Amino acid sequence: TAAFSTSQTNTIRATLFPGDGIGPEIAESVKQVFNAAEVPIEWEEHYVSNSVDPRTNSFLTWESLESVRRNGVGLKGPMATPIGKGHRSLNLTLRKELGLYANVRPCFSLPGYKTRYDDVDLVTIRENTEGEYSGLEHQVVRGVVESLKIITRQASLRVAEYAFHYAQTNGRKRVSAIHKANIMRKTDGLFLKCCREVAQKYPDITYEEVIIDNCCMMLVKNPALFDVLVMPNLYGDIISDLCAGLIGGLGLTPSCNIGEAGIALAEAVHGSAPDIAGKNLANPTALLLSSVAMLRHLKLDDKANRIHDAILKTIAEGNHRTVDLGGKSTTTEFTNEVCDNL
């Protein structure tokens, strides 16, 4: 603590939601690695409450949300929404209350961990607030239902801006807008129009448009063709999972949500994995890599790189892999090895 007090002024406060199931175990792993790497972050830990907070109509309390708003940055483990009526899903609460409009998922092949694809290095950026997820559906007459997809200029511009900004600040060369404007001429057409407008402001970044079905095929045949991909909500959901599949599944893929006023909430993509919760078997890689994304967002690139390299080294060495990657190590053993590799 003495060492810390001298750098107290530089300490950054961040919110941590360990979450449910395996969440607390993998969050512990992040805390341990951050300590070992001497990352100047002080966590404000918040848990999902066991009663509904009337101010948020959710099991997430107002104080938890305020903490993220105040800190502007956070890390979140998986949350399992309790079943029952009269409250909002936890993820929806976070997305709406914090205006999380973009979901960023870097996807890269882990050196030494063999999948059928060893040449993936791309980032998907998904619009997260509208599109097919509007929740607007109704039955017109018996046996006929309509579901509305909404695309707005504002949300499209905002996510496109973020995609190009991300490309530029992360040394990426190309942004591909993924769409189905040959069929949905107006909605996806508007999305493309916004992307083009933003592309004009970034002459150094190559801009292209790819139809989503062709994108699926190109991704599975030659994922190396892609760099940064930006797309409406549903396509982002599908493509980002497809990309996760290319590199070995949800246990490995990080993600970061970008919200209004520059909020960044990093999170692992996977669920709470109740089947292995509390058994010290979970792979903390996804959450660790998410925390790396958070550090990059905070411009703590040195720390981010050190941790990133240590994770990759641990996986590449091969003798400390967790069960999901075909290894025998526990969460703790894996984490200790990452710390040793720092």
Add this chain to the structure above:
Amino acid sequence: TYMPRPGDGAPRTVTLIPGDGIGPLVTGAVQQVMEAMHAPVDFESYDVHGDMTAVPPEVIDSIRRNKVCLKGGLATPVGGGVSSLNMQLRKELDLYASLVYCFNLPGLPTRHENVNIVVIRENTEGEYSGLEHEVVPGVVESLKVMTKFCSERIAKYAFEYAYLNNRKKVTAVHKANIMKLADGLFLESCREIATKYPGIKYNEIIVDNCCMQLVSKPEQFDVMVTPNLYGNLVANTAAGIAGGTGVMPGGNVGQDHAVFEQGASAGNVGNEKLVEQKKANPIALLLSSAMMLRHLRFPSFADRLETSVKRVIAEGRHMTKDLGGSSTTQEVVDAVVAQLH
């Protein structure tokens, strides 16, 4: 053996649309192979191009008369208010089921093995309703329409297909956790039909997870039934893992008519270079025409054609560029003809 009804050997007339780009090359390949086999098929060929405002009425009439059509790709004009002719044909003839067969061909190395998937996709509604409008400037809406009628008939077709082809499992692809009513209706229909086929396993998968599973464990899938848009994505993903659009056969079918075409990305017309060098891959359309022969109840012609195509692939000496070779379309056709027995 196949015991035909008297007269079954009479030639059948089939409407042929060579189409744009590589279309004439690959339909030409089919014509040559049919001729070499002396297959009982007469083609009635029509000039149709993607830049026409509509499919000419005489073409529609011809398909109505012949019931069966074979087509190359029709270019979809980008931008502009013209709707794709591929879609017009499907709507006009109510070809409500699209089928793409994605499988590994022995001898063709791909990243995945044991892919053997049939994607059956609803072809007439869903996200392809064409109903869109601007609510206020900067806000546009698009309607996804799902009906019990269309969901039921596609589910029926999928199970019937599985039953008639000795397939063991049907997987419904959906996003009902988000689109509770629309995709919920689709699932409800699939579940109802599933109860009538106790011999066929039925399960459901969310579309994003489905795509992830396809690239990691494709062997778990058998027949898949999907609403319009998801089917487009699932078929292209499945085609991609098994060797690409150049080899996957497929077609569209409705109550009265069937149109056979390259399976995934039927709108594909290749690029100029492919057309100039005459190097389009005819395998997909040749396999589609074998499906057509079976549909016309010429089973042994279908088997001969398929066997010969598979021999050429297994040999590996006559492959087009998309399969890692450098052969022209004609060289592949000649090899297929040489393998006919």
